[in-house]
Amino acid sequence: MPSMNMVLIFSFLLFSLGVVGVLIRRNALIILMCAELMLNAANINLIAFARHSGTVAGQAFALLVMGLAAAEVAIGLAIVVALYRRKNTITVDEIHLLKG
Amino acid sequence: MQTYLWLIPLLPLLTSALIGLLGKRAGKPVTAVVAVGSVLASFALSLSAYSLMKAAPGFRLELTYFEWMHVGSLSVPMGLVFDPLSCAMALVVSGIGALIHLYSVGYMWKDEGFARYFAYLNLFVFFMLTLVLGSSLPLLFVGWEGVGLCSYLLIGYYFETDYAPAAGLKAFLTNRIGDLGMVAGMMALFAYFGTLTMGDLLTKAGHLSPEVGFGVLTFATLMMFIGATGKSAQLPLYVWLPDAMAGPTPVSALIHAATMVTAGILLVCRLAPLFQLTPITLTVIAWVGAATALFAATIGLCQRDIKKVLAYSTVSQLGYMFLGLGAAGFAAGFFHVFTHAWFKALLFLGAGSVIHAMHHEQDLFKMGGLRKKLPITFWTMLIGTLAIMGFPGFSGFFSKDEILYLAYLKSPVLWLMGVIGACLTSFYMWRLMALAFWGEPRDHHAYDHAHESPLTMTLPLMVLAVGSALAGWWGVPEAFGGHFNVGQFLAPSLTFGQLHGAHGHHEGPAILLAAISTALALGFGAWGFFSYRNGLAIGEARAAKWPTLHRILENKYYVDEGMERFILAPIRWLGQKLWRVVDVIVIDGLGVNLPGALAGLSGDVIATTQTGRVRNYALAMTLGALALLWIFLK
């Protein structure tokens, strides 16, 4: 099933993009977006393979993941906003009060 | 009566809790009465336990109260065992413990933390009795750890000083190393026998023949011995005991001379049938014991602190005990535990009395001429000295002679080491006596204010002196026409149904050996006495003659400095540097500047992992995941 391999490769690329984005970006918002990208990579797998097997469970799962991703983003944004109000920056490298 | 035996260990625990909670409110007299009374009651109960044990079949009384742990195939009962060995030891612990409690009342009377002290001390007695009487290895281990904890608390008792807490920590941590051996040994024994109850273990061991070569049993017993070296201050884990003298003197007498430090010997005796099966372990024990006996004795020669002399003497005497055990003379080893408990407790309490009189002056070089000021202390300590040097008829004579004789049978070299150690012991003890009690007072101010201690302190001294003089007659060796009653008494515990390994007690020139070692010891004692009787001049001249040797001995072979330099400092260094490693390697190295990081690595291997930067954490996670993947693919 070459097409399924293509799906896996595509989703893996998307996932890697997310991982690399989290690792190299300094802006908290963009890190957040990249984390969402990772979730979406998983969603692609879920949907494609659900379609492949002809069941809907995977699709429902993906739908739920989208809802969850929204919740996650909302909380993330809230924390980032709180952080911005305290520290006046959302560059994560400038935030290292706690360490050791 | 049998139903009340559990009170033996529990009474001290109960009173410890009471004193800890209410001691301050109740006041010192009440505290003192409760503390001493509870240990006396334990002593009385131990006596009744003794008579019950004598009546029991096979001289063994095993009481199981309930099941403590039941894990898979391992079942550990919560119970006490009374046999000759444990009864004798329980009597020593509670008897000498009661005397030292009484002494402490006088010694600590003016101390602010009177109640705290007795709470700890009674807790110690509880754990020690648990260790002695516990019917299974895990229960013994509870006592083992507990006495370690109490020792830690009591060493650090004077926490206003810098060194006392540090010494306490040192003791506890050194012991933890030994405990690891103990746990490993326990696990090996469990794997081999499927039980950790003393009775079952020894019964099963009784059906085995001695192990040839290095097998599981040898491993297990060796591990147990490592545990014993920690608690009983043998090479190389002895370092904590001299420092432990930072605690109050009665504590040194009770814990670090008479009882706790002999727990290692007790452990080996408890498992004697097992150790019988492992000749390799016995040989190791004998050599470690002999080496410790000799090594510690040499250090004792040049110490100025009266308690340090006694501490090294304790290490050395513990070495003798192990030497005896290693020579398969379990009874002889325990006999020395017994006699040593008397005379070393006496010597420590005597030293405490001197220190008390001299207003907490511990330096021998500042004493002198105290004979007339402290007559009772002087005479009792004299008896203690005669006992430890092995003066014929006093207790140390019989027990030490038995050990040396058995060592000779094992190897003449061991005997020689033991004899040299005995000579040195005699020398430094007489040096101590001469410096403290003879000659001119070297610190007139302290001398003028010196006074004999109160009755609560001198009474225990006198009782202990009588014991030190006479305790040896319990086990007059056969060579001197006795029957070595100790051996016969302990036989049920030590052989546990095994055929008693034929002792072959009439071989060799027993009397001749005893004569040689005694004569040498007397000679060295006289040398030590006359060198220092008139002050420090001769000693100083000798030190000037061999400056290097003197410096080495005075500095205890630089062991502490060496430990600090070669073991502790590297560990600390590693701990600090480890911090930086991941940062430099992982973050800067791979991410930013590999060459720069490599250069930094050589100088400063490690920086902090915990940089506080969230991206570094994510990177570490990613690399961790990749590492896991790599582990799999490999």
Place this chain on the structure above:
Amino acid sequence: MPFAQSLLESLGRDLPYLYGPLFLVFAATLMIWPGDLLVGRTNKRAWSYVAFLVLAAGGAMALYAPLGQGFSGMFRVDGLTKGFQFLSVLAGLITIVLSQPQLNALREQTVEYYALILFSTAGMMLLVGATDLVSMYFSLELMALCIYVLVAYLRHQERSVEAGMKYFMLGAFSSGILLYGISLLFAATGGLTTNLAELNEKLALATPNHTLLVFAGVLMVLVGFAFKVAAVPFHMWSPDAYEGAPTPITAFMSMAPKAAALGAFVRVFGTGFHGVSGEWMLPISFLAGASMVLGNVAALRQQSLKRLLAYSSIAHVGYMLLGVMSADAQAGGQAIWLYMLTYLLMQSGAFAILIHLQGKGEGERIDDFRGLARRRPVLAFAMLVCLLSLAGIPPLVGFFSKFYLFKLAIEQGHITLTVLALLTSAVAAFYYLNVVATMYFKEAPEGELKPMGSGLALILTVTCALILVGTLFGPKLLDWTAKITLG
């Protein structure tokens, strides 16, 4: 209408399994709105009582829930579920009590705080019963999302917000990895199932060219769990989050989510990936070993007690991973449950004292314990008991549970790791004793200590008593463990 009927029927059949968590969710929702409208601004602490009662009631409902499986194999109530639900609820209850001194002092009592604890506990209760990767993932997120917010709860304090940000960022990252792993496993089954039991059959049959897929999936799920329980090298969030979070939430984090995540860990790996245990055994053993070593070594140098406890909890997780490695959900679950129960006792005792000494949230350095033995002998003794038990010194319960866990590991043949665990637990004695030494052997600073509130005192008394006498009831405890975790 057959569909509607079957829906209603299955709901009626399955809902009782979820009464506990559902009750928490609905009660918490009602507390926020409209409940909060009824309570005046100055009386918000009333919510602590309500939340306590609600949580206790929810816990009781879960405890008395019928045994069985429902929601198309998504959720299962068995002994393991109830056991870990009990731990989570207990931790939640303790946290509510522990929260009072600081929230009152800082005037930060709000209904949201308690509602978030309830939501998060509901997530944990669902998590430990989840028998499907889907339900597992969502309950995990419900639990985690609430805790992110709780960590950043003191939004006027820089370090609280920073801790929340770090925990959230890394949490989102790990959750992405976890979900991707789940999707890979889903793909490996050909898009058929995420149910643990079916997964176990399917994965074992996976064709060779699927091995990488299976392994990558398992590995990523492993990473997700390792993050949640803070195992090295996925631990880095925990010291910072522990230090920055409000102290009661630190206590909460070190107990409840850890217990729930470990319970799920055991279930997922013990039942779902049981067939491929050969593949994950080695990685977990590395995680376990690394956690023991790094956790204990790093704790040696800490000045802040909160950080020290964070690192030590990493080490404790290392020990508990030995239980996960038993690859047997039942035996491993029992050992971990017992360990976690005792750990919970010791942690809550230690945190009760820490919170009492902290007052408004300052003063968590080990130095602040100087001379506590002089100023408050009873408190110092209680701390001593907790710390020694954490160090695993007999005869305290900490020793007992450790012994049980290590014995299991030895029986399973993990000798090397057990030896490492023994060695590192000796190291642990160093830093616990350092605190003891500070309390007992250092001069006390000036100033009076205020008396302890009755809530904290109650928790402290009960935990210390249990720690002290726990081993006496060793067999009882084990019977109990078996009874609870076997159902």
Place this chain on the structure above:
Amino acid sequence: MSSPATPFIPLLILLLLALAVGIGILWVSGWLLPRFLKPSNPQQAKLTPYECGVPLFQGSARQRYGVKFYLVAMLFILFDVEAAFLLPWAVQFKSNLATFWVMIAFVATLLVGYVYVWGKGALEWER
């Protein structure tokens, strides 16, 4: 004429026509007519792009948005994504009460959240 594209041909014609009309109007009104009608009197204000009457925004477009935008965005995402659940439900809905009430419960939960947010004043712009 049986190509599958047949039904789309009228659409294509319509598209082309629309394009032609659009381009035509622009050409006529923007280029052809002004050549004859407008007075040529260029000014600064006249040459700037028209922005609904507010003064022209001259700064960099890369600067940060105010925090309030994020707040609204956050809430928007939360309530918006729930539509993803409503849609499949609506498509599958076959007028039975059971599924209806399930969805009502879902929406009611959302509603509580909405009321909570409203009550907290998170929807006020100026605060």
